Amino acid sequence: MTSLGAFDTLRLGISTTTQTGVSGESTSVSQAWESAYYHFIAPISRAPIATRFADLAETWKEERGPSSSLTEIVLQPAYQRIIGLGPRVVPSILAEMSVSPDHWFWALTAITGSNPIPEEAAGDLTAMTNAWLDWGKQEGLIA
Amino acid sequence: MSRSKIVASFPRLRSNPFYITSPETKQYNCIAWAAGVMDRWWWPGMKPFAYWPPNVPTRIQLDSFVAAFRSLGYDICDSGTQEPRFAKIALFVDSNGTPTHAARQLPSGRWSSKLGPWEDIDHTIFGLEAGNYGIVVQYMKRPVT
Numbered sequence: 496m497t498s499l500g501a502f503d504t505l506r507l508g509i510s511t512t513t514q515t516g517v518s519g520e521s522t523s524v525s526q527a528w529e530s531a532y533y534h535f536i537a538p539i540s541r542a543p544i545a546t547r548f549a550d551l552a553e554t555w556k557e558e559r560g561p562s563s564s565l566t567e568i569v570l571q572p573a574y575q576r577i578i579g580l581g582p583r584v585v586p587s588i589l590a591e592m593s594v595s596p597d598h599w600f601w602a603l604t605a606i607t608g609s610n611p612i613p614e615e616a617a618g619d620l621t622a623m624t625n626a627w628l629d630w631g632k633q634e635g636l637i638a
Numbered sequence: 639m640s641r642s643k644i645v646a647s648f649p650r651l652r653s654n655p656f657y658i659t660s661p662e663t664k665q666y667n668c669i670a671w672a673a674g675v676m677d678r679w680w681w682p683g684m685k686p687f688a689y690w691p692p693n694v695p696t697r698i699q700l701d702s703f704v705a706a707f708r709s710l711g712y713d714i715c716d717s718g719t720q721e722p723r724f725a726k727i728a729l730f731v732d733s734n735g736t737p738t739h740a741a742r743q744l745p746s747g748r749w750s751s752k753l754g755p756w757e758d759i760d761h762t763i764f765g766l767e768a769g770n771y772g773i774v775v776q777y778m779k780r781p782v783t
Binding site for chain 2: 556559560561562563564565566568569596597598600601604610612613614616617618619620621623
């Protein structure tokens with residue numbers, strides 16, 4: 496199988512070089528072929544879990560926009576897909592939370608069935624994050 | 639968030655001046671900000687992932703938000719016109735009538751909003767309407783103590 500490095504070289508060569516005498520139709524066909532080839536050799540379903548989480552998290556942050564509705568925020572498609580990744584994604588979520596706290600609590604509870612957030616911490620991003628990071632350490636999921 | 643992304647979400651801000659007045663933070667949202675709180679995310683029916691005042695309805699409908707601000711001493715009023723010795727808030731709903739946003743009036747008569755996980759901005763009501771948050775359907779006020 497062709498390596499990703501070799502493919503990237505090929506892809507960049509085709510995509511970025513202006514080729515004299517190549518029609519627009521030919522360019523379109525080439526780009527469609529490149530896209531299909533790229534998805535064949537590196538589909539998201541075969542990417543490492545941390546990479547898939549990072550991609551989906553980035554999409555989620557775009558999707559939620561300026562919404563204040565936590566209901567709407569956790570129902571965004573990318574957030575639901577992160578939940579769908581299952582227990583394997585929990586260490587990635589906890590690692591992300593430790594450097595950039597965000598509203599991952601719904602996903603963590605949905606995936607693990609746990610809820611370490613004390614009642615008095617409801618809505619407090621810092622306290623909720625700390626509660627989940629402590630939980631992660633107790634479970635041996637993060638250092 | 640960049641000004642261009644804010645304007646993309648609220649197109650009227652393109653021709654109505656607005657000012658970014660805080661750093662971006664996910665510690666609080668618009669409802670908390672309108673309530674004068676900066677360390678909690680307020681939203682009904684999401685406990686413990688979000689805060690909601692005790693003994694206030696938790697359905698995501700306008701009455702629940704009105705009740706939440708009543709619990710803070712606000713009462714409904716007819717307009718967002720500035721009144722001496724009163725603090726005002728404005729409640730926004732989308733085209734389905736679902737609450738989306740709250741803004742609070744500044745001493746200048748303009749309004750302040752926290753844009754979800756983005757920044758606070760200083761704006762006019764007209765400038766923020768007809769965008770992601772829909773329109774204002776309820777104003778509330780309470781005496782300034």
